[in-house]
Each structure stands twice: as structure tokens, then as C-alpha cells.
Amino acid sequence: MDPSLLIPTPDPIPAHSLWFEILLVTTFVLHLLLMNTVMGGAVVALFSRSRGKEPSPVAKDLSLKLPTTLALAVNFGVAPLLFLQVLYAHFFYPSSIVMAVFKLSIVFLVILAYYSLYIYDFRFDKMPGSRNMVLGFAVALLLVVGFLFTNNMTLMLKPEYWAEHFDAPGGFNLNWTEPTLFPRYLHFMVASLAVGGLFTAILGQYKAKAGDASGETQVAQGMKWFAWATLAQVAVGTWFLVALPAEFISLMMGGKWSFTVSFFASMAGALACLHFGFKRLVGPAIGAVVFTISAMAILRHLVRKAYLAPYFSLEELQVNWQPTPLFMFLAAFVLGLVLVAYILKLACRAAQEG
Numbered sequence: 148m149d150p151s152l153l154i155p156t157p158d159p160i161p162a163h164s165l166w167f168e169i170l171l172v173t174t175f176v177l178h179l180l181l182m183n184t185v186m187g188g189a190v191v192a193l194f195s196r197s198r199g200k201e202p203s204p205v206a207k208d209l210s211l212k213l214p215t216t217l218a219l220a221v222n223f224g225v226a227p228l229l230f231l232q233v234l235y236a237h238f239f240y241p242s243s244i245v246m247a248v249f250k251l252s253i254v255f256l257v258i259l260a261y262y263s264l265y266i267y268d269f270r271f272d273k274m275p276g277s278r279n280m281v282l283g284f285a286v287a288l289l290l291v292v293g294f295l296f297t298n299n300m301t302l303m304l305k306p307e308y309w310a311e312h313f314d315a316p317g318g319f320n321l322n323w324t325e326p327t328l329f330p331r332y333l334h335f336m337v338a339s340l341a342v343g344g345l346f347t348a349i350l351g352q353y354k355a356k357a358g359d360a361s362g363e364t365q366v367a368q369g370m371k372w373f374a375w376a377t378l379a380q381v382a383v384g385t386w387f388l389v390a391l392p393a394e395f396i397s398l399m400m401g402g403k404w405s406f407t408v409s410f411f412a413s414m415a416g417a418l419a420c421l422h423f424g425f426k427r428l429v430g431p432a433i434g435a436v437v438f439t440i441s442a443m444a445i446l447r448h449l450v451r452k453a454y455l456a457p458y459f460s461l462e463e464l465q466v467n468w469q470p471t472p473l474f475m476f477l478a479a480f481v482l483g484l485v486l487v488a489y490i491l492k493l494a495c496r497a498a499q500e501g
Contacts, residue, residue: 150306151458155237161469164234164461168448171230174480176444178227180342180437181220183335186293187343188213189264189286191372193279202275204361205368208350210271214264215494219487221257226480234461235303235451242302245309247318249295256295260288290336297332298322304454330387337380338440341420344372345436348429366429373432374424381417395453399446406453409446416442 160167188209195203232239243250263285267278274281301322302308311320322328351365388396399410416439423432452461 150309153241153306153309154458155241157237157459157464159465159467160233161467162473163466164464166473167230167233168461171227171234172441172444172448174223174226174230176437176441178220178224179335179440179444181216181223183339183342184346185213185217185220185264185343186286186289186336186339187341187372187376188216188346189282189289189343190340191343191347191369193282193286195368202271202278205347205351205365207271208354208365209347210268212346212350214261214268217261217264221261234464235455238303238306238455238459239299241306241309242299244318245302245312245320246295246298246322249319249321250299253292253295256288256292260285260292263288293335294332297328297335301325301328301331304451306458327387327390330383330390333383334380334387337376337383340376341373341380341424342436344369344374344376345429345432348373348427349433352429367427370424370427370429370432374421377417377420377424381421384417391450395450398449398453406446406449409442409449412442413439413446416440 192203192206192209192213195205195209263281267282267285271278298321302320302325305322305325308322308324346369348366348369351362351367351369353362354365355362388399394402395406398406401407416435419435420432420439423435
């Protein structure tokens, strides 16, 4: 079957596609930072060692932050998902239908993970024997959610795989034969360990400034996670790179300036993360992480466009110019960021006073 026959006709968009590309990448970076913080922070808390009968201060500190961070991550994940649908709905929806049962399960898995993190937080001191089991359950759920999203995102890039739905129309199809599936998945999961470690170090730095003697130890532990996970990420990233089609690698090695600049910016950012991680420089490491994830998000978007080039180009989208909805969203988005920052500031102040 000709795969192009399975691709629906795209709907018109209200503004030039470049607007939505910028918003897609920007909001995805915000979501990724938060989601990696939750995933990585939960793993760091899970493997933090207790001191005798006392719970690990790192695990205790993270337990208070994980539920709120997951709520923010989910909310900030709505925007990139919507912008992805604006640009690529005719690829995203068919790929979701192919794995419909798994895709619908994501909602319930995230809810279960969310409640597990709340139980871990609220009953931290009351269930010393089972709190790691509850947290481990949340981590397992988030790992499954990440794997399902990775399947969804790779399936949308390969319309030639959609025909399998006719042989198994039950909605249980996953993209097992895709060579980039596992390196792409691990690329996100290992990155979360680095970001989670950095988040742990940030919390430790605040504790140290407040006079808490355990703060410096927490900074050291967090930066250790950050540095070694970043080093592992270099290996996983290399695997992901060589799993890509050869023509895409050529684009990154000078074949097209946008690919090349994004690729080498990502590599430079990763090296900076390694340097600051092993030097335990928390502030510069934050800047390096934001820069690296931004560069990689841009590169990821360019690779998506290259995958879909045989079937579709964003320039083909019909534009029915309607600026009002776009500008209203931008205003609401900026205002929302300001309000979230203000609410977090109030929450931190209340925690310090408490």
C-alpha cells in the first residue's frame, strides 16, 4: 500500500507555520525541563541512602517538590502537544490510532503516578517501610509513559508502518521494529537523571544558604548524579545518532547549516555540562542545561521535518490569516508564566517561614 494514501489532508492554519514552530520548540523545552526534573528527581530520591533509622534528607526534601513539579510538567505539556497537532495533526492522529489502547492508557498512568507521588509526600514519615515501594511504583509508571510517547512520536514519522493497523486493528501496535526507538527513549530517560541530579543540587544550595549543614552534602550528591548521567548521555546520544538514517547524519556534518549548527551547539552544551558538573558549579550548570536542551529540541524538530519530507512540508500548509487567536495565546502564555513564577515564589516563601 502507498503510505501517502493513509495521510489525511491537513487543515489550514491561522498564521505562518514559523510562529507555531517557535512556540512548539519553546514550550517543549519548558515541558522537558519539568518532566525531566520529576523523573530524575524521583530516581534520585529512590536511590538516596538513609542514615540509620532516619530517612534520607535528600529523599525527604524531594518528596515535598515532586507532586507540584509533576502538575506543572503536565500543564506545560499541553501547549507543545497542541502546537504539534496544529502543524502535524495529519501524522500525529493516525499514529495515535495505530496504538490507540496504549495512547489512551497514558492518561490513567499519569494520574496513578501523580497520586503515588502525593502519597509518597504526605505519608513520607508514616510509612518508612513502604515509601520506596510507592515511589518505585511512580517511577515505573513514568518510565512506561515515556516509552509510550516515544512510540507515538516515532510512529508519526513512519506512515509506512501504519498499514500494520489493518492486520492488527485492535490498537495494540507499538513501533518495535524502529531502530531509533530504544536509543531515543534512553536519550530522554538518561537526560532526566542529569536534570534530576541538578535539581537536587539546587535544593541543596538553597538549604546551605539557609544554614542547613546537610545542604553542601546534597549539592555534592546532586552534582555527582548530574555529571555521571551527562557522561552516560554522551554514550546514549552517540547510539541515537548512529541509529538515524545516514542522510540525516550527513546533514548534521555540514550537509545543511541549520542541522550542523544545532548539532554542534548540542555537543558544545553537553561538554559544558560535563565541565560544570564535575566542578560542582551549580549556577553555570543550569545555564548549560537550558542551552543544551534548547539546541537538542531544535535539532529534534529539524530531524522530524526531514523524516516527513517525502510526504509533507510545512510550506504546503494553507494559511488563513487570523492573528487575534495567536496574539491572545501569546499574551495569556506570558501572563501565565509570570503568575506561575509568582505563585512559586509565594510557595517558597511560605516553606521558608514554616
